[in-house]
Amino acid sequence: MSDEAPEELRLADHRFFRDMDPEFLARLTEKAYARTFEAGALIVREGDPADEFLALFSGKVALEIIVPDRPRTTVQTLGPGEVLGWSWLFSPHRWRIDARAVKPTRALGLAAGPLRQLLDDRPADGYRFLHRLLPVIAQRLENTRLQLLDLHGR
Amino acid sequence: MGANGEPPGPPGIDRPPGIVPVPFEVRSRTGETADTVTLDLAPRERRGPLSFRPGQFNMLYVYGVGEAAISISGDPAAPDRYLHTVRAAGKVSLALSEAAPGGVVGVRGPYGTGWPVRESAGRDVVLVAGGLGLPPLRPALYEILRERSKYGRVELIYGAKTPKDLVYYAEIQGWRQRSDLRFQTTVDTAGRDWYGDVGLVTARLPDVRIEPANTVAFLCGPEIMMKLTAKALVARGVPADAIWLSMERNMKCAVGLCGHCQFGPSFVCRHGPVFRYREIAPFLAVREV
Missing domain, CATH: 3.40.50.80 (Nucleotide-binding domain of ferredoxin-NADP reductase (FNR) module)
Incomplete structure (x- = not known):
């Protein structure tokens, strides 16, 4: 883990933040910090405080479900251009899943508290931010529904 | 359809009357996964090269069991390896997936349009x-x-x-x-x-x-x-x-x-x-x- 932001990582270059209002993006950029994870590192753990939002720039992250007496199961992987985490946005602000780096992974992070405050303080920008986040959630919900159908197993 | 309105038979084989399957021998059977195999089929009476277009399928007939549509999965430039990959999902496909080398399967086709490669x-x-x-x-x-x-x-x-x-x-x-x-x-x-x-x-x-x-x-x-x-x-x-x-x-x-x-x-x-x-x-x- 590193707290020093390498110059080459810029929120503006990330798919999620692309074409965002420049002034709002500048405020977010001020708060962003670099994160790096070695392969195998646990990034978030189910039940722990959801204290940041991560924009992935390289590597691969597995979202894992732990079920007693069953092997750890990966239900989705995330890669460059994708974002990790929305549990930070809603009470009780606890992670609902494990996330582990499958490969060495680089990301920019935004601390949950200041990010929530910024979204609250600027409701129009906050609304537009949610407009970007909700399709991500909807896409993952759709993925989960289709996985439940076991389409390839038939 | 053929020139006389009859369905196409396997290329290189005398056109069968109507939609009668032609006997092919299972030359090899390769396991792909726990329930999926690839069969290499060869006509029992060869009268010319086989041919097909990418995306076409054959009807494979397990005698006494039934028939199923199976895509041709081999290389069109090497049609003598007449490959069909089958997952055991029903009665016919289960029987096909269990077909042993030397066994006989009925084939008619190839049928259908193909990919516009x-x-x-x-x-x-x-x-x-x-x-x-x-x-x-x-x-x-x-x-x-x-x-x-x-x-x-x-x-x-x-x-x-x-x-x-x-x-x-x-x-x-x-x-x-x-x-x-x-x-x-x-x-x-x-x-x-x-x-x-x-x-x-x-x-x-x-x-x-x-x-x-x-x-x-x-x-x-x-x-x-x-x-x-x-x-x-x-x-x-x-x-x-x-x-x-x-x-x-x-x-x-x-x-x-x-x-x-x-x-x-x-x-x-x-x-x-x-x-x-x-x-x-x-x-x-x-x-x-």
């Missing part, structure tokens, strides 16, 4: 396969790779249930090594021993490096997967005219007579199985079709 020269090509959708696409990939310089970027996305359900496992390791083919594999779920992607094939589409307006896409797999993939490609800017889907319906006669495989105004066996997305998109939205 040669017509796609000069364009980027995206192939998206879900589950057992890879076998019908493999002949198209062989043709593209054989004349690779004629095409732009070539991307293949292959989704399966788990890593153990990936067919042609050894061959796809070779595809991964190629610098002129970008190959992404994703599975629905996996354990910690899988370092690839997990999720739907549609989640891999944003990573595809193409020039959308000059791209052609071939999709084969579960219908809902193809529908979502086609929509995502259109949203990306790929023309609906340039997206092709291989449809699956309950085929019986395979010559457009019985109507079992009717899909809207078309018979999948005769007008398909490969359709242009723009033409069938309205019917994909009709639940009753």
Whole structure:
């Protein structure tokens, strides 16, 4: 883990933040910090405080479900251009899943508290931010529904 | 249909009367996964070279059991390896998957339209396969790779249930090594021993490096997967005219007579199985079709 932001990582270059209002993006950029994870590192753990939002720039992250007496199961992987985490946005602000780096992974992070405050303080920008986040959630919900159908197993 | 209106027989074989299967011998049987095998079939009486177009299928008949439509999964340039990849999903496919070398299977075909491979020269090509959708696409990939310089970027996305359900496992390791083919594999779920992607094939589409307006896409797999993939490609800017889907319906006669495989105004066996997305998109939205 590193707290020093390498110059080459810029929120503006990330798919999620692309074409965002420049002034709002500048405020977010001020708060962003670099994160790096070695392969195998646990990034978030189910039940722990959801204290940041991560924009992935390289590597691969597995979202894992732990079920007693069953092997750890990966239900989705995330890669460059994708974002990790929305549990930070809603009470009780606890992670609902494990996330582990499958490969060495680089990301920019935004601390949950200041990010929530910024979204609250600027409701129009906050609304537009949610407009970007909700399709991500909807896409993952759709993925989960289709996985439940076991389409390839038939 | 033949010149006299009769259905086509296996190329190189005397045209059978009507829709009578011709005996082929199982030359080899290769296990792909726990429930999927690839059969190499050879005509018992050879009278000329076999031929087929990528995307076509044969009706394979297990004597005394029944018949099933199975795509031809081999190389069109090497049709003497008449390959059919079969998953044991029902009575006939189970019997086919258990066919031993030396056994005899009835074959009639090849039937149907194929992928517009040669017509796609000069364009980027995206192939998206879900589950057992890879076998019908493999002949198209062989043709593209054989004349690779004629095409732009070539991307293949292959989704399966788990890593153990990936067919042609050894061959796809070779595809991964190629610098002129970008190959992404994703599975629905996996354990910690899988370092690839997990999720739907549609989640891999944003990573595809193409020039959308000059791209052609071939999709084969579960219908809902193809529908979502086609929509995502259109949203990306790929023309609906340039997206092709291989449809699956309950085929019986395979010559457009019985109507079992009717899909809207078309018979999948005769007008398909490969359709242009723009033409069938309205019917994909009709639940009753």
